[in-house]
Amino acid sequence: xxxxxxxxxxxxxxxxxxxxxxxxxxxxxxxxxxxxxxxxxxxxxxxxxxxxxxxxxxxxxxxxxxxxxxxxxxxxxxxxxxxxxxxxxxxxxxxxxxxxxxxxxxxxxxxxxxxxxxxxxxxxxxxxxxxxxxxxxxxxxxxxxxxxxxxxxxxxxxxxxxxxxxxxxxxxxxxxxxxxxxxxxxxxxxxxxxxxxxxxxxxxxxxxxxxxxxxxxxxxxxxxxxxxxxxxxxxxxxxxxxxxxxxxxxxxxxxxxxx
Amino acid sequence: xxxxxxxxxxxxxxxxxxxxxxxxxxxxxxxxxxxxxxxxxxxxxxxxxxxxxxxxxxxxxxxxxxxxxxxxxxxxxxxxxxxxxxxxxxxxxxxxxxxxxxxxxxxxxxxxxxxxxxxxxxxxxxxxxxxxxxxxxxxxxxxxxxxxxxxxxxxxxxxxxxxxxxxxxxxxxxxxxxxxxxxxxxxxxxxxxxxxxxxxxxxxxxxxxxxxxxxxxxxxxxxxxxxxxxxxxxxxxxxxxxxxxxxxxxxxxxxxxxxxxxxxxxxxxxxxxxxxxxxxxxxxxxxxxxxxxxxxxxxxxxxxxxxxxxxxxxxxxx
Numbered sequence: 001x002x003x004x005x006x007x008x009x010x011x012x013x014x015x016x017x018x019x020x021x022x023x024x025x026x027x028x029x030x031x032x033x034x035x036x037x038x039x040x041x042x043x044x045x046x047x048x049x050x051x052x053x054x055x056x057x058x059x060x061x062x063x064x065x066x067x068x069x070x071x072x073x074x075x076x077x078x079x080x081x082x083x084x085x086x087x088x089x090x091x092x093x094x095x096x097x098x099x100x101x102x103x104x105x106x107x108x109x110x111x112x113x114x115x116x117x118x119x120x121x122x123x124x125x126x127x128x129x130x131x132x133x134x135x136x137x138x139x140x141x142x143x144x145x146x147x148x149x150x151x152x153x154x155x156x157x158x159x160x161x162x163x164x165x166x167x168x169x170x171x172x173x174x175x176x177x178x179x180x181x182x183x184x185x186x187x188x189x190x191x192x193x194x195x196x197x198x199x200x201x202x203x204x205x206x207x208x209x210x211x212x213x214x215x216x217x218x219x220x221x222x223x224x225x226x227x228x229x230x231x232x233x234x235x236x237x238x239x240x241x242x243x244x245x246x247x248x249x250x251x252x253x254x255x256x257x258x259x
Numbered sequence: 260x261x262x263x264x265x266x267x268x269x270x271x272x273x274x275x276x277x278x279x280x281x282x283x284x285x286x287x288x289x290x291x292x293x294x295x296x297x298x299x300x301x302x303x304x305x306x307x308x309x310x311x312x313x314x315x316x317x318x319x320x321x322x323x324x325x326x327x328x329x330x331x332x333x334x335x336x337x338x339x340x341x342x343x344x345x346x347x348x349x350x351x352x353x354x355x356x357x358x359x360x361x362x363x364x365x366x367x368x369x370x371x372x373x374x375x376x377x378x379x380x381x382x383x384x385x386x387x388x389x390x391x392x393x394x395x396x397x398x399x400x401x402x403x404x405x406x407x408x409x410x411x412x413x414x415x416x417x418x419x420x421x422x423x424x425x426x427x428x429x430x431x432x433x434x435x436x437x438x439x440x441x442x443x444x445x446x447x448x449x450x451x452x453x454x455x456x457x458x459x460x461x462x463x464x465x466x467x468x469x470x471x472x473x474x475x476x477x478x479x480x481x482x483x484x485x486x487x488x489x490x491x492x493x494x495x496x497x498x499x500x501x502x503x504x505x506x507x508x509x510x511x512x513x514x515x516x517x518x519x520x521x522x523x524x525x526x527x528x529x530x531x532x533x534x535x536x537x538x539x540x541x542x543x544x545x546x547x548x549x550x551x552x553x554x555x556x557x558x559x560x561x562x563x564x565x566x567x568x569x570x571x572x573x574x575x576x577x
Contacts, residue, residue, distance in 0.1 A: 019395055019397075095363060095369075096363050096367060096368065096369060096370065099363075119526070119527060127356045127359065127370070129357075130328060130358070130359075130360035130364075131361060131364035131370075133329070133361065134332060134364040137434070137436040138436055138439075139329065139437075139439035139440035140328065140329060140361070141440055142357050143353055145496050159492065159496065159502075159509050160352075160354070160509055161353060161508075161510075162445075162447065163447040164446040165326075165442055165445050166442070166443045166445070167440055167441065167442055168441055169439055169440035170439055178496075180492060180496035180497065220369070221367065221368055221369025221370075221401060221403070222369035222401055222402065223399065223400050223402060225385065225398040225399065226397070226398045227395055227396070227397050228395070228396045229395065235555075236554065236555055236556075237556050237557065238551055238557040238559065239556075239558055239559070240546075240558075241559065241560025241564070245542075245558045245565045246565050246568035246569040246571075246572055247568075247572060248558070249540060249565075250572050250573065250576070252555075252556045253540075256538055256555075258460075258516065258517045258538060259576070
């Protein structure tokens with residue numbers, strides 16, 4: 001199967017994350033990593049093709065050119081190539097603009113299956129796949145914790161507020177998986193060495209036939225007005241256990257009159 | 260302003276979350292309508308009048324029986340185009356999130372999600388949301404109508420004000436690709452077991468416990484504190500603990516006085532179900548776990564050494 005996995009590079013969770021007060025965008029100067037939730041989608045794509053013994057896994061992303069460094073982890077895991085849409089005019093895309101540019105890139109790939117991870121670790125956004133599915137005019141199954149393919153039908157099991165659903169759709173389809181679906185593999189040394197040599201296409205909006213006015217800030221339909229600190233949670237404390245943490249918890253609960 | 264609220268119906272019951280958003284929409288002023296979509300749902304539509312809807316549109320069709328988003332995008336897109344709504348509001352759920360995002364693409368409309376509030380200011384709709392693990396609050400807006408907003412679960416309570424609504428049929432024109440995905444089976448989750456929603460103290464266990472048998476630690480700690488045990492979707496999916504204990508987007512929403520998280524990373528899916536807790540204590544060996552961003556006391560350490568000591572100390576207090 002030809003599988004396209006939508007991925008993104010996000011600031012490393014270990015670095016301090018801030019929003020720039022001028023542009024009101026996430027400061028992306030920190031070290032970037034592959035969005036951890038995307039690793040589950042890549043893993044599932046690799047497993048599906050390993051089962052059938054054939055196919056291709058292409059990573060599709062939107063972001064600055066330096067995002068390639070982070071996306072290479074997906075290649076090291078075993079994906080075949082990367083298509084990164086990188087364009088000044090795409091900076092600051094909101095959901096509607098991002099879904100437009102991604103869908104344009106995906107149309108070119110003409111994949112049997114488009115996979116998404118469950119959320120972006122930077123934006124907590126967890127709805128992009130539904131917008132992409134609508135633009136591609138393909139059936140959607142989201143929140144999938146178990147995925148099987150037979151012939152040209154895909155079956156996803158998922159959990160909702162009301163129980164467990166089993167949903168079936170004909171291929172081509174769009175599927176979003178949760179982090180419960182699998183345990184992503186670690187790239188092998190050989191995989192890491194080989195990743196650099198795999199095709200990594202950086203394309204512009206015009207390369208994929210996208211209208212620049214529908215991407216980036218021009219194409220976005222939402223804005224961020226103001227930033228403010230959250231309502232305080234009292235004195236938040238974080239301690240490292242040196243053997244006394246249990247006693248510290250008891251003292252804290254006593255102080256809060258919770259015991 | 261003209262606002263449409265998606266009223267989610269499950270087993271013939273309008274969900275409290277969407278009625279809460281409807282109550283809020285009624286306070287924003289202007290015209291307020293609801294839309295109910297499903298099969299055999301015509302009967303429940305009028306009930307939304309009591310929560311502030313002046314009109315309730317109904318799309319009642321056997322093809323809409325399953326709770327799937329894409330055919331609902333078709334119905335609402337048609338309705339918004341025909342009636343020129345300025346705002347389309349949703350209460351966050353698995354169904355509503357996919358529906359709202361699909362609709363945004365269809366209508367080329369802006370969508371803001373995870374909203375902790377919406378208000379009207381000078382004819383414009385303004386939303387508030389927390390970002391970066393609640394470390395910053397942002398005010399968000401839309402560039403023109405229609406504006407789509409997904410409101411966090413539990414943000415607004417449903418308030419019965421006693422009005423009545425006019426019920427009208429919505430046109431149902433479904434796209435081929437929208438009906439291609441089908442629900443082949445559905446198992447209703449078991450709701451039995453001790454109620455974690457009423458407990459004042461919750462000890463929650465996540466994947467960091469390492470194995471199903473280690474839930475004993477959470478149970479012992481809960482017992483000595485007089486609380487109940489909760490869990491996350493990851494451990495429920497792994498079969499470590501029953502669904503009735505699950506907290507989060509697809510589980511329960513809890514507001515205990517004290518929440519203690521053991522080996523829980525605090526992904527958004529879990530957070531939306533417990534962020535209203537009074538005091539939050541968390542133990543996790545990963546210093547970068549998002550849960551530390553909203554914990555009152557965070558302990559970076561091995562729960563397998565910290566928790567047994569904690570139980571011992573609490574027992575010694577008597």
